[in-house]
Structures are given as structure tokens and as C-alpha cells.
Amino acid sequence: METQISLKKAYYVLLDVLRQIKWMILAAAVCAAAAFVIARETFVPTYVSSTSYFVESTEETATAYTRFVTSQQLARSLTSLVSTVQFRELVSGRTGVPQKDFSISAALVPGTNLVEIECRSKNPISAFLCLKDASSLYPELMSDMSGRVSFTMMREPKIAFMPTGSSGAVRAFVIGGLAGFFAVLAVFVVISLFRKTLNEPKELRENFNTVLLQSVPYESRGGALRFVKQDYFGEKGILINGIDSSPAYEEAIKGLRNKITAEKKDGALVVIGTSALPNEGKSTISANLALALAQQKHRVALLDLDIYNSSLSDIFPKNSEHANQIEDYIFGKSGWSSPVKIDKNTGIMLFLGKKNAARRAYPVGEVARLIDYLKSYADFIIVDTPPVLLFSDSAETADFCDVSMLIVREHHATENQISDAISTLKGARAEFIGCVYNGERMSASSRRYGYGSGYGYGYGVRGNEKQKSEHVEKLTPESFVSNRNGGDDDE
Numbered sequence: 001m002e003t004q005i006s007l008k009k010a011y012y013v014l015l016d017v018l019r020q021i022k023w024m025i026l027a028a029a030v031c032a033a034a035a036f037v038i039a040r041e042t043f044v045p046t047y048v049s050s051t052s053y054f055v056e057s058t059e060e061t062a063t064a065y066t067r068f069v070t071s072q073q074l075a076r077s078l079t080s081l082v083s084t085v086q087f088r089e090l091v092s093g094r095t096g097v098p099q100k101d102f103s104i105s106a107a108l109v110p111g112t113n114l115v116e117i118e119c120r121s122k123n124p125i126s127a128f129l130c131l132k133d134a135s136s137l138y139p140e141l142m143s144d145m146s147g148r149v150s151f152t153m154m155r156e157p158k159i160a161f162m163p164t165g166s167s168g169a170v171r172a173f174v175i176g177g178l179a180g181f182f183a184v185l186a187v188f189v190v191i192s193l194f195r196k197t198l199n200e201p202k203e204l205r206e207n208f209n210t211v212l213l214q215s216v217p218y219e220s221r222g223g224a225l226r227f228v229k230q231d232y233f234g235e236k237g238i239l240i241n242g243i244d245s246s247p248a249y250e251e252a253i254k255g256l257r258n259k260i261t262a263e264k265k266d267g268a269l270v271v272i273g274t275s276a277l278p279n280e281g282k283s284t285i286s287a288n289l290a291l292a293l294a295q296q297k298h299r300v301a302l303l304d305l306d307i308y309n310s311s312l313s314d315i316f317p318k319n320s321e322h323a324n325q326i327e328d329y330i331f332g333k334s335g336w337s338s339p340v341k342i343d344k345n346t347g348i349m350l351f352l353g354k355k356n357a358a359r360r361a362y363p364v365g366e367v368a369r370l371i372d373y374l375k376s377y378a379d380f381i382i383v384d385t386p387p388v389l390l391f392s393d394s395a396e397t398a399d400f401c402d403v404s405m406l407i408v409r410e411h412h413a414t415e416n417q418i419s420d421a422i423s424t425l426k427g428a429r430a431e432f433i434g435c436v437y438n439g440e441r442m443s444a445s446s447r448r449y450g451y452g453s454g455y456g457y458g459y460g461v462r463g464n465e466k467q468k469s470e471h472v473e474k475l476t477p478e479s480f481v482s483n484r485n486g487g488d489d490d491e
Contacts, residue, residue, distance in 0.1 A: 008199055008441060012411045016192035017185060022190070028181035035176025045163035047124035047454045049131040053078070053115045054152040058426035072114035078115050082106035082134065083418050094158060097126045104134055114154065120164075128159045142390060196415045201437040207415060208422060211434030212255035212403060216285065219249050239315065240288050241295075241346070256436060257286070257292035260380070263403050263433060268375040270401040272383045272430060274394045276421035280409035281438040283311035286384040293380050299379040301340075301349040303370070305362060306386045310353040316346070323350035329373075330366045339398050340377055349378060361393065368400040388421045398428035405432075410439045 017024075055078060080477045081087055082104055082355045092099045098346060102121040109116060110153040198204060201215040219238050227298035232431070260271060273286040282304065290302040304312040304326060316323065324341055342349050350368075374381050383401060388394040398404050408418055418435075424430045 001367055005045070007029045009193075011441075012197075012199070013189060013192045016195075016350055017188050020188045021186075024181050025248055025309075027184040028177040029182075031180025032173045032177030035179075036173040039169040039172035042189045043165065043168055044122070046120050046122060046165065047127045047160040047162075047165050048118055048120050049124075049127040049157050049160055049298060050118045050155070051157045052154040053117070053135075053462075054154055054206045054397070055113045055115055056150050056152070068113065072108070075108050075113045075115050079108050080104040082117060085355055087137075090137065091130050091133050094127075094137070094424060095122070095129045097191050102126055102130045104130065118483065122158045124400075128157060128437040131157045136325070157279075160285055186302055197411045197413065198415070198418070198437070201440055203437050204408065208419060208435075210422060213259050213434040214252055214401075214438050215437040215440050216252040216256070216281075217246075217248050218410070218441050219244070219246060238284065238288075240291055253285075253288045253292050256289055257296070260289065260293070260403075261296075264380070268378050268381055270371055270375075270381045270383065271404065272385055272394070272398050272404045273407060273436075274403040274404070274411040274421075275386045275407045276386045276417045277387050278309060278390070279411055280387075282387075282407040283315060283384050285407050285438060286382050287315045289313060290348050290380070290382045291346060292384075297347075297378045299377060300347070300350075301351065301374045301381045303351045303374075303381065304353045305367065305393065306384050306394075307352060307362060307436075308386050308391065310348070312384060313352050313354070316352065323352045326353050326370075329370045330362050332366070336373075340374070349374070364396050364400075365395055371400050388424050389417060395424050395428050398425060398430040399432040403433045404428065404430040406435045407438050408435050410437065431438075 042107050054111065055075040057074060064285075083106060088099050088102075088104060092102075101123070103118055104117070106115055106117045108114070116130065116133065119127045119134065121127035121130065135153065195419060198207075201212055202211050205209060238244045238249065240253050250480055260269070264270060271289075272287070273282050275282040283304075287302065290300045293300045302312070304310055306312075323343065328338075329336060340349055371383070372383060381401075385394040385397050388406075391451075406418070406421055406425060413421070421437075422432065
């Protein structure tokens with residue numbers, strides 16, 4: 001279990017980082033640009049001319065080894081002489097180049113008697129002239145001093161056309177970009193590691209002392225790439241009467257349905273479903289709860305009161321144009337003069353908002369009037385509202401409902417946000433009955449022995465057997481009685 005939780009935590013850390021990739025790219029771009037500008041502004045061009053000498057002793061020695069050792073000693077003397085101030089003064093006087101404008105250095109190649117001489121200057125011509133003069137001056141001095149050494153020039157001095165470190169700005173650009181990217185990456189990793197979210201259903205009971213109505217498994221739509229893309233970009237609603245839902249998912253929804261059914265007493269039961277934050281799956285859960293209730297031939301109304309992000313219109317794409325338009329009732333248009341409609345494909349009275357409608361807050365009084373009006377038509381009224389922590393609509397609507405439930409998505413809202421959302425719902429007139437844990441990722445063994453695979457049976461219509469009719473029936477309280485008596489119960 002600890003290994004499973006650790007792997008799940010690692011996955012969510014990776015997912016959190018992927019969600020913030022745009023900020024890491026932005027930080028990389030800013031840091032790269034800043035490093036490039038600084039490198040360009042502080043860069044001082046330096047031109048280097050170089051040559052190399054093979055130093056050899058001309059003395060008659062007993063062995064070749066002794067001659068080699070003597071040659072190395074002479075080469076070391078060369079490097080020491082070139083590095084002296086007196087040598088630089090001599091070169092400066094002969095070339096006319098000020099001492100402060102150039103430098104000369106020599107180094108012995110380890111294990112050889114080969115000497116590398118370099119001359120550096122801000123001016124490529126000055127570097128070349130000083131090196132040229134030093135190359136002719138040094139053999140003269142050494143011959144006068146010892147008379148037993150020969151010099152063989154291995155590489156002729158040349159004028160440098162490109163300064164050393166000219167690629168420093170490009171290097172700074174790359175290093176700055178990588179530094180910015182990984183610095184922000186590290187910040188988001190730390191934030192994700194220390195962010196207190198829920199990763200197991202039992203944490204709802206343990207941390208908030210609340211009822212866990214149902215744990216709903218995560219539904220992926222095939223393939224590892226799509227598995228990640230759903231988490232990164234969000235997921236469209238999966239309906240239990242469609243081909244995408246698994247038997248495990250359907251059973252979880254039916255378990256929630258049974259809990260809600262147990263809350264019903266006399267008259268219609270008005271259930272409000274909301275979440276602490278967006279993208280927790282509240283609309284999908286509300287839609288499937290309505291479908292599950294309708295499968296038992298209950299009269300069900302589903303209200304889309306989330307005017308800020310009307311998701312139910314996407315979840316019911318084929319039915320939305322035949323559904324009741326909630327604006328026709330809320331804003332006093334033609335809705336009240338028309339019979340309530342029900343779609344035979346879902347068995348639900350759909351009250352959907354227009355996807356691109358102006359985001360006008362629904363008058364609380366009109367919402368209460370609509371809910372009260374539907375009580376004579378429906379056994380269950382499911383109300384989908386905006387996230388409770390972002391808008392006051394949910395708490396106000398809860399005052400006209402019977403029970404409320406909070407949909408909590410795994411690793412989404414923090415524990416403090418969940419606690420605040422529960423407190424807000426408990427403060428409303430509707431009875432808070434508990435939370436739905438949405439998007440639980442189960443282990444491979446759990447899926448292997450669950451309903452999700454192996455047995456091959458499920459509920460609802462699938463594949464080519466799925467009904468695609470879009471017939472709409474005018475609904476009145478009397479006509480619904482006859483509708484309830486028709487057809488077989490699914491259980």
C-alpha cells in the first residue's frame with residue numbers, strides 16, 4: 001500500500017509540473033534573454049595569437065635520455081623568461097605597443113620539450129606583432145645565454161580574426177535558460193510535494209469527520225497518452241449510458257444513487273451538487289446521478305445553474321437543443337407557458353444553460369420559484385451549481401434545497417479548501433449529507449478483481465444496441481404517470 005501511494009504521489013507531482021510547463025518555459029525564456037544581454041554587455045573581446053617551439057639541446061650527451069632531460073630544462077627556462085616583466089618591456093619597446101595593451105605567456109606541454117607561447121590583446125594586430133617579435137627575440141636571448149640550444153618553430157604566428165569567448169553570449173543564453181527552467185521546476189516540485197491534497201478516499205473520513213457517500217473510480221478513455229492528456233487538459237463528461245463508461249464506474253454511480261434514494265421521504269427531494277474548485281467533476285457526477293435515478297423510472301429533473309461554466313451542455317450534446325432552456329424560466333420568458341419536456345434517450349427533464357450565454361447571475365427568487373414549480377413534476381431534482389468557494393450562488397441555492405453533497409476530486413483541492421467548502425454547505429439550510437470522492441486511481445490488482453474487467457457484464461445499453469433516438473415528449477404530471485408504468489426496470 002505504501003508503494004502504491006508513493007507511486008501515486010510521484011505521478012501527481014509529475015502531473016502538477018506538466019500543468020505548470022508554460023511558467024517554466026516563460027522563466028527559461030526570461031533568464032536566457034537576461035543572461036544573453038548581460039554577457040553581451042560585459043564581454044570584452046580578446047584576440048589571441050599563438051605559436052609553438054620545439055626546444056632541443058645541441059650538447060653531445062652520453063644518452064638520448066640525458067639529452068631529452070636537458071631539453072626539458074631549457075624549455076622550462078624559456079617559459080620562465082617569457083613570463084618576466086623585463087621580457088614584456090623589451091617587446092613593448094621594439095613593437096611600440098604599450099605593456100598594458102598586451103600580455104605574453106608560455107607553457108611547457110607536459111612530458112615533452114614543446115613550448116606553447118601566446119600573446120593576448122584587445123587588438124588582433126597588436127597581438128600578432130608582439131608574438132612575432134617575441135618569437136624572433138627569444139631565440140636570440142637564449143643563444144646568447146647558453147649557446148647550446150636549438151629552436152624549431154612548429155606553428156607560425158597568425159592574426160586572430162575572432163576574439164576568444166565570442167560564443168560566451170550563446171553559452172550564457174543556454175545556461176541561463178536551463179537555470180531558469182530547472183529553478184522554477186524545482187519550485188513547483190517542492191510546492192506539489194508539500195501541497196496537502198487528498199490521495200485516498202479514507203482521508204475524507206479521517207481528516208474531515210464527514211460521510212463518504214461514494215468513491216468513484218477514475219475513467220480513462222484508452223491509451224497511456226490519452227490517460228495523461230485527460231488529466232492535463234481536463235476531461236469531458238462520461239455518461240453511464242454511453243460506450244466509454246466501465247462497469248466499475250457504473251456501479252459506483254449506482255451506489256451513490258442508492259445513498260441519495262435513501263434520503264428521500266415525502267415529496268420531491270432536491271439535491272444540490274457542488275465542489276470547492278472548478279474541474280472536480282461535479283457536473284459529470286450530477287449528470288450520471290440523474291441518469292441512474294432515471295434508469296429506476298424515477299421522475300428526474302436536472303438543473304444547470306452553473307452559469308459561469310455550463311458543462312452540462314457538453315455532457316448532453318445530442319439532447320441540449322431539445323432540452324428546456326433554463327433562461328426561459330429564470331428570466332421570465334416563454335418557459336412558464338410551455339409544458340416541461342423530457343427526452344426519451346435519457347429519461348431526464350434537462351434544464352440546460354446556453355453555452356455562450358451572457359453570464360448574468362440568476363435571481364435567487366426565480367431559482368426558488370423554478371425548483372418549487374418542478375416539485376410537482378419530479379421525484380428528484382438534481383441541481384448543478386458553481387464551485388462553492390468561488391461564487392456565492394451555491395450557498396444561496398442550497399437554502400432552497402433539501403440536501404447538499406460536495407464532489408471532491410482526488411489530488412485537486414487542498415484540505416483547507418475542502419474544509420471551507422464543507423463549512424459553507426453546512427451553514428446553508430440544506431442538510432449536508434457528505435462527500436463524493438471522484439477520480440480515485442485504483443491499483444492494477446483492484447481493477448483486475450473489480451467490475452472493470454474480467455466478468456464482462458455491465459448496466460445500461462452499449463455499442464450498437466445504444467438507443468440514439470432524439471424524440472422529445474411534452475411532459476405534464478398526468479402524462480408522466482403513464483410514462484412511469486411503461487418499460488422494464490433495470491434492476
